[in-house]
Amino acid sequence: MAKIYYDKDANLADIKDKTIAVVGYGIQGRGQALSLRDSGLKVVVAQRKGGPNYDQAVKDGFKPVDADVAAKQADVIQLLVQDHIQADLYIESIKKHLTSGKAIMFSHGFNIHFGQIKPPKDVDVFMIAPKGPGALVRRQYEEGKGVPCLVAIHQNATGKALKIALAYAKGIGGTRAGVIQTTFKEETETDLFGEQVVLCGGTSELVKAGFHTLVDAGYQPEIAYFECLHELKLIVDLIYETGIQGMRKRVSDTAEYGDLSRGKRIITDKTRKEMQKILGEIQKGKFAKEWMEENKLGRPNFNKWRKEADNDIIEKVGRDLREMMPWMKK
Helix, strand or coil: CCCEECHHHCCCHHHHCCEEEEECCCHHHHHHHHHHHHCCCEEEEECCCCCHHHHHHHHCCCCCECHHHHHHHCCEEEECCCHHHHHHHHHHHHHHHCCCCCEEEECCCHHHHCCCCCCCCCCEEEEEEECCCHHHHHHHHHCCCCCCEEEEEEECCCCCHHHHHHHHHHHCCHHHHCEEECCHHHHHHHHHHHHHHHHCHHHHHHHHHHHHHHHHCCCCHHHHHHHHHHCHHHHHHHHHHHHHHHHHCCCCHHHHHHHHHHHHHHCCHHHHHHHHHHHHHHHCCHHHHHHHHHHHCCCHHHHHHHHHHHCCHHHHHHHHHHHCCHHHHC
């Protein structure tokens, strides 16, 4: 069983006297920085001038500085820019300020696990990864709740890395819900697998395949959209709240019978073998290498695939139907 830490296991005093740099004021950066500040911790935000993230940081009462300045001031550096630019930013602005006894931390293990970033041996390296977007982290914190987090220690140079990590987690409300111990390897590989096979890649392709099957058979696109995309939220919410069997008990017997008798015809042994192949590509670093190379080349495939997806009829139908439901924009 996994080790899980709660409020009683963490002490804000372990990080109270440290300056924390939150590098990158995107959705996750904002959620964490605001919550840390409200917990009474000293936070400096690193965000380049220009763009909505900088303006938002100023609006929120921070005085954003460059990453170079933040890294120099900070004792704990939380790197929250996107994966593919972390290594360059680290080399340019952070590495030279990682003096002995400092800490660098992450909310995703990609760059440490795949060797894109190699911190010096005399600094702490750890991860606090909220299992939810930054907006949810912030909302739950404000409500006196918390989003569960993962904690992983890659280097424990000071002997206090876990205490500091748990104090950080407490500062964003994570210990209210529970902080599960893991490793950089486990978090990174399972996170990528989940995104590619189920949460993003698997789900989006399943939805589009079902939609186009109905449209190609002559059914109205609007009806196909509701059946294959819109109602998915209802099912996911039920699974989220009650588990798969809980969902099945809350839909009709007809739907449950269709689930049990037909689901395995969609997710076949061939599908499972492809899942294993994708997991192997992740474990061997093939996906990481491919993604970093894609960025170096200017994202030719990424941009082409994104444009093709933007032009899919399901997107136009969805935009038109969502206009009928303005309450969804909230």
